[in-house]
Amino acid sequence: MEFFKGIDKVKYEGKGTDSPYAFRFYDPDAVIGGKTMREQLRFAMSYWHTMCAEGTDMFGVGTIDKSYGALEPMESARRKAYAAFELMNKLDIDYFCFHDRDIAPEGATLAKSNARLDEITALLKRLMAENNKKLLWGTANCFGNKRYMHGAGTAPNADVFAFAAAQIKKALEITTVLGGEGYVFWGGREGYETLLNTDMALEQDNMARLMHMAVDYARSIGFTGDFYIEPKPKEPTKHQYDFDSATVLAFLRKYGLDKDFKLNIEANHATLAGHTFAHELCVARTNGAFGSIDANQGDMLLGWDTDQFPTNVYDTTLCMLEVLRAGGFTKGGLNFDAKTRRGSNTPEDIFLAYISGMDAFALGLRMADKIISDGRIDSFVKNRYESYSVGIGKRIVDGSATMEELEAYALSMGDVKTNISGRQEYLENVINQIMFS
Ligand code: XUL
Ligand code: CO
Numbered sequence: 001m002e003f004f005k006g007i008d009k010v011k012y013e014g015k016g017t018d019s020p021y022a023f024r025f026y027d028p029d030a031v032i033g034g035k036t037m038r039e040q041l042r043f044a045m046s047y048w049h050t051m052c053a054e055g056t057d058m059f060g061v062g063t064i065d066k067s068y069g070a071l072e073p074m075e076s077a078r079r080k081a082y083a084a085f086e087l088m089n090k091l092d093i094d095y096f097c098f099h100d101r102d103i104a105p106e107g108a109t110l111a112k113s114n115a116r117l118d119e120i121t122a123l124l125k126r127l128m129a130e131n132n133k134k135l136l137w138g139t140a141n142c143f144g145n146k147r148y149m150h151g152a153g154t155a156p157n158a159d160v161f162a163f164a165a166a167q168i169k170k171a172l173e174i175t176t177v178l179g180g181e182g183y184v185f186w187g188g189r190e191g192y193e194t195l196l197n198t199d200m201a202l203e204q205d206n207m208a209r210l211m212h213m214a215v216d217y218a219r220s221i222g223f224t225g226d227f228y229i230e231p232k233p234k235e236p237t238k239h240q241y242d243f244d245s246a247t248v249l250a251f252l253r254k255y256g257l258d259k260d261f262k263l264n265i266e267a268n269h270a271t272l273a274g275h276t277f278a279h280e281l282c283v284a285r286t287n288g289a290f291g292s293i294d295a296n297q298g299d300m301l302l303g304w305d306t307d308q309f310p311t312n313v314y315d316t317t318l319c320m321l322e323v324l325r326a327g328g329f330t331k332g333g334l335n336f337d338a339k340t341r342r343g344s345n346t347p348e349d350i351f352l353a354y355i356s357g358m359d360a361f362a363l364g365l366r367m368a369d370k371i372i373s374d375g376r377i378d379s380f381v382k383n384r385y386e387s388y389s390v391g392i393g394k395r396i397v398d399g400s401a402t403m404e405e406l407e408a409y410a411l412s413m414g415d416v417k418t419n420i421s422g423r424q425e426y427l428e429n430v431i432n433q434i435m436f437s
Pocket of ligand 2: 266
């Protein structure tokens with residue numbers, strides 16, 4: 001059965017094409033920065049937005065039909081699986097990501113939910129082998145059901161904690177069976193609304209306990225992928241515990257989880273935290289915790305997680321610059337945690353949105369590679385810190401300088417004589433020259 005009739009396999013046609021169903025910049029086999037674009041970008045489809053989200057919002061019902069012609073939920077789940085692989089094939093996307101409840105609807109009991117998951121996991125495993133597709137990461141939806149109204153791992157109710165642990169155990173099993181390269185913890189409702197009813201210390205200790213159990217269990221069943229925490233500062237709770245990269249790093253180190261976990265950075269989450277996307281990536285990279293990316297963009301004028309398909313090439317360029325500086329992806333990739341607007345409600349819109357997002361990142365990769373080979377930005381930064389490679393600066397960096405020595409140095413100096421310009425405007429113009437020449 002063909003679900004996306006009339007749409008052929010999308011191919012690279014180059015800048016000159018006038019076809020909307022073609023890549024202008026994503027040429028999977030072209031080598032950029034030492035690897036093919038396919039290997040550098042490791043694009044993934046998000047099952048929840050792409051196969052499931054129907055365009056509901058606070059004010060209205062769905063506008064997008066995602067039943068795939070099925071009348072009952074499990075039949076719909078089966079059809080979604082077939083449709084997902086057709087879509088990935090037509091868009092030439094190698095990976096996908098899912099929450100347990102995206103691939104199979106929750107049943108009346110945990111046992112029934114697990115049986116449903118087993119059925120769809122077997123189907124996905126077969127379709128993955130037939131279509132040569134891979135699982136970038138799996139996760140558990142521990143936020144949608146009303147039992148998670150106060151959180152899951154951070155719930156005040158131990159029965160909820162136990163239920164979440166059971167759900168995560170199953171999600172780890174199916175992720176392992178499908179050869180997932182990662183497993184994500186996004187906080188969901190792990191945060192609080194008011195400190196008046198919250199024991200923050202116990203809640204965070206419990207979250208860490210759950211993560212330790214998850215790591216131990218996953219390793220015991222043969223999961224060799226990376227674990228990720230995906231930082232987000234707000235929404236759904238007022239204060240999410242996984243606020244931003246720096247907060248998550250402090251949490252991981254406090255609880256001894258930093259060896260097993262890396263970060264999954266989402267663009268729109270970064271901006272909600274008051275950071276740029278590149279800042280969050282740089283914090284992850286410079287702390288050895290860069291893992292994977294949820295690719296999307298927010299809206300400057302809106303204060304929530306709009307999960308739009310990324311089209312801002314400045315942002316994708318600065319993102320890919322961080323990815324290249326991190327040495328590229330290892331087990332992570334670019335997962336489009338993005339959905340079409342409620343008014344873009346046809347299957348064609350999903351294809352057009354993926355094409356725009358993939359091309360925006362392909363262009364970002366090409367531009368980032370040009371920035372690195374141009375060398376002006378890197379050499380400017382290197383020169384800016386030159387004073388640390390000689391004399392007193394060198395002694396500061398190698399740890400041999402003392403406060404007394406620095407005082408004597410400052411006294412003999414009189415005052416700082418030179419402070420060279422940061423040349424921000426020039427550097428911004430260099431980026432434009434590289435991008436638009
Ligand atoms: C929520 C979000 C999630 C995670 C996976 O904002 O980004 O979809 O990526 O749970
Ligand atoms: Co995400």
